[in-house]
Amino acid sequence: MTVSAINVSITYQGDGVTTLFAFPFPVIxxxxxxxxxSTGTDVILGNPATYQVxxxxxxxxxxxxxxxxxxxxVVGGGVPVPVGQTITIYRQQTTVQETSFANQSVLYQTVIEQTFDFxxxxxxxxxxxxDRCIQGSPIDPAMAQLPPAAVRANMFLAFDSMGNPMxxxxxxxxxxxxxxxxxxxxxxxxxxxxxxxLGIGTPAFGLQFGVSAPGNLDQNIQLVHVATDTILDTFDHMSRIICDVTLNITLPKVSTLWNGxxxxxxxxxxxxxxIPDAGDSIDPLAMGEALVMxxxxxxxxxFIQTDGGGVWFF
Structure with missing residues (x-):
């Protein structure tokens, strides 16, 4: 014969009544x-004592x-598959080859054909x-192997910038x-x-949550008194620096900031x-030149602000 059925399984929805389920594929x-x-939350392998083929x-x-x-x-094997559950009939052959052809013996057509069927x-x-495995596209190169089990224990499957599992x-x-x-x-x-x-509850970031009223996200201007030379950082965004003495204020490097x-x-x-960074400038001054107040x-x-492109504006 030719094995024309490509399926190896069939699934039925339970109705709480049916106990006889047909399958269309060949079986030796x-x-x-x-x-x-399948209960919907678990998949249970049937006990051979509970069904008959x-x-x-x-x-x-x-x-x-x-x-x-x-x-x-079967009788005494439980209850019919209830509504909401499924039964899957699956053909699973043992991966052994038990047919032997003796030298100069008679070759029976049925034996040869059934061997090919198997x-x-x-x-x-x-x-x-x-077909049930995760597969890459046919146009992809071979995937890199996962690291040993001890390395990936308690981790999740992700993919790196090359699409390899990690x-x-x-x-x-x-x-x-x-x-x-x-x-x-x-x-x-x-x-x-x-x-x-997230950090937006900290006034230093220019935002504060729930201060004016519960649920409000407020713009905040933090007042910072300084009495010594001060180097500003990203968290000083939207702050008001109060200089209590003559001093130097060093601006952050623009490349570490953002437009605005x-x-x-x-x-x-x-x-x-x-004072700007040596690689930045305060418009219209020269690169690295300080603005003197x-x-x-x-x-x-x-109010001095950057466009994120190496220039300060005031």
């Missing part, structure tokens, strides 16, 4: 049939039976398993995987606690040198 031995019961008789001259049925459950069905079985740290919350860094945010008891964990980063500087009638100008306030 009843023991090649196994069943799975019936094969259709082979149709001459074909030696291999095609199709049959499974009785589940090999074909075994190939289908392997193909079915392969282990990655993560935390499961419910049915969602998140990065360890986000655990304090996701598990926060309130939105305000989550905002604080800015800060207020109040001289309070002192001489204040606002003169004492003669009185109590002066400037």
């Amino acid at each position: 031995n009843p023991t090649d049939i196994i069943i799975f019961i 019936f094969l259709n008789p082979p149709v001459a001259p074909n030696p291999t039976p095609v199709g049959g049925s499974v009785l589940y459950p 090999v074909t069905m075994l190939t289908q079985q392997l193909q079915e398993v392969t 282990p990655a740290a993560g935390v499961v919350l419910g049915n969602v995987v998140i990065s360890p860094a986000m655990v304090p945010v996701v598990t926060a008891a309130t939105v305000q606690v989550a905002a604080t964990a 980063w800015g800060v207020w500087i109040n001289s309070r009638s002192h001489v204040v040198n606002v 003169e004492a003669a100008g009185g109590d002066t306030t400037i």
Whole structure:
């Protein structure tokens, strides 16, 4: 015969009544049939003592039976598959070859044909398993191997910049995987606690949560009094620097900031040198040249801001 059926399994929805389930694919031995019961949350391999397999008789001259049925459950083997659950009938052959051809012996057509049937069905079985595996595209290069089990233990499957599988740290919350860094945010008891964990609850970032009223996200201007030379950093964004004496204020390197980063500087009638990084400039001054806030100008306030392109504007 030719093995024309490509499937190796069939699934039925339970109705709480039906106990006899047909399958259309060829099977050589009843023991090649196994069943799975799916409850929706678990998959259970059926105990052979709870079901019985019936094969259709082979149709001459074909030696291999095609199709049959499974009785589940047998008497005393449980209850019919209930509504909401499924039964899957699966052909699983043992991967052994038990046919032997003796030298100069008679070769029976049925034996040869059934041997080919067995090999074909075994190939289908392997193909079915392969079809359920994660596979790369045919145009992809060979994937890199995963590291040893000890390295990937308690990790999650991820992919690197080349598309190769790699282990990655993560935390499961419910049915969602998140990065360890986000655990304090996701598990926060309130939105305000989550905002604080993200940093937007800290006034130094120019934003504060729930200060003017519960649930409000407010723009904040932090007042910072300085009495010594001061080097500003990213967290000084939107702050108001109050200079209580003559001093130097060194600006951050623009390449570490973003378009729109800015800060207020109040001289309070002192001489204040606002110094950019050597590779930046304060428009319209030369690169690296300091902006001098003169004492003669009185109590002066400037707002100095960068476009992120190496230039400061005030």
